[in-house]
Amino acid sequence: MFKSSANSAQSTSAQSTPHLLADKTPSPVAMTSLATEDKHGANSHILVVTLTAGSVCLLLMLLFFRSVKYKRQLALSATTDALTGLTNRRRILEEFDAELLRSKANGLAFSVALIDVDWFKQINEKYGLFTGNKVLRLFASTSKDILRHTDFIGRISDEQFLVLMPNTSNNEAFQVMENLRLKMPEIAEEIDLPNLVVSTSIGICHCVPNDNVESILQLANSALYRAKQNGRDQSVACDR
Numbered sequence: 294m295f296k297s298s299a300n301s302a303q304s305t306s307a308q309s310t311p312h313l314l315a316d317k318t319p320s321p322v323a324m325t326s327l328a329t330e331d332k333h334g335a336n337s338h339i340l341v342v343t344l345t346a347g348s349v350c351l352l353l354m355l356l357f358f359r360s361v362k363y364k365r366q367l368a369l370s371a372t373t374d375a376l377t378g379l380t381n382r383r384r385i386l387e388e389f390d391a392e393l394l395r396s397k398a399n400g401l402a403f404s405v406a407l408i409d410v411d412w413f414k415q416i417n418e419k420y421g422l423f424t425g426n427k428v429l430r431l432f433a434s435t436s437k438d439i440l441r442h443t444d445f446i447g448r449i450s451d452e453q454f455l456v457l458m459p460n461t462s463n464n465e466a467f468q469v470m471e472n473l474r475l476k477m478p479e480i481a482e483e484i485d486l487p488n489l490v491v492s493t494s495i496g497i498c499h500c501v502p503n504d505n506v507e508s509i510l511q512l513a514n515s516a517l518y519r520a521k522q523n524g525r526d527q528s529v530a531c532d533r
């Protein structure tokens with residue numbers, strides 16, 4: 294009775310779990326199904342590991358590119374004037390030194406110009422700092438349009454700019470600066486405020502063999518001073 298009931302229980306169990314044989318040994322079908330489950334498990338494990346590794350790689354790449362971008366931005370901000378986007382004072386003076394050496398070594402002409410926006414304090418006072426800043430930004434973009442790709446321009450102080458013109462004689466430099474100066478009314482037209490006048494005074498100096506950065510800047514500054522004294526809105530070449 295007991296045996297029969299045990300047998301019947303066994304057979305019931307075997308029936309209810311058809312993949313088990315009567316002696317609880319997994320049937321070939323069950324083994325295949327278990328193997329398939331194992332395979333699926335292994336596959337999903339591989340998938341998880343692959344996805345995680347992929348995400349980590351992606352994250353590392355992202356961090357790497359962000360740090361490269363950040364370093365570039367940092368390097369750029371160390372050499373660039375934030376308002377105008379032009380080269381800043383430190384960088385243009387370094388460039389001046391290098392260009393002067395190069396010109397001397399190659400026996401080439403080299404001219405520089407100091408440009409000052411006229412009555413800039415009054416522009417700020419009458420039209421506001423925002424307009425003053427706009428004048429400086431438009432001056433920067435206009436000068437980039439006019440200057441040749443071999444020239445350099447940088448903002449050296451408030452509303453004063455230094456232009457380096459390698460391989461350029463005094464007369465050529467004068468002509469380039471006049472072209473730039475004559476563009477100033479277009480800046481005022483673009484801003485379009487009543488009675489706004491934008492003009493520049495410019496001092497130009499060409500280099501001779503014994504010159505150094507300080508001596509050229511001093512001569513260019515004296516020429517600029519004369520341009521201011523003579524009534525502004527003009528270019529003056531240095532005396533030499």
Ligand SMILES: Nc1nc2c(ncn2[C@@H]2O[C@H](COP(=O)(O)OP(=O)(O)OP(=O)(O)O)[C@@H](O)[C@H]2O)c(=O)[nH]1
Binds near residue numbers: 413422451525
């Ligand atoms: N909008 C603006 N103004 C500035 C900036 N930096 C300096 N300034 C102002 O520029 C003005 C320069 O004035 P000044 O040196 O007297 O020169 P100026 O009025 O052009 O006179 P002249 O050169 O003799 O024609 C000052 O009022 C500064 O406050 C700037 O980044 N933006």
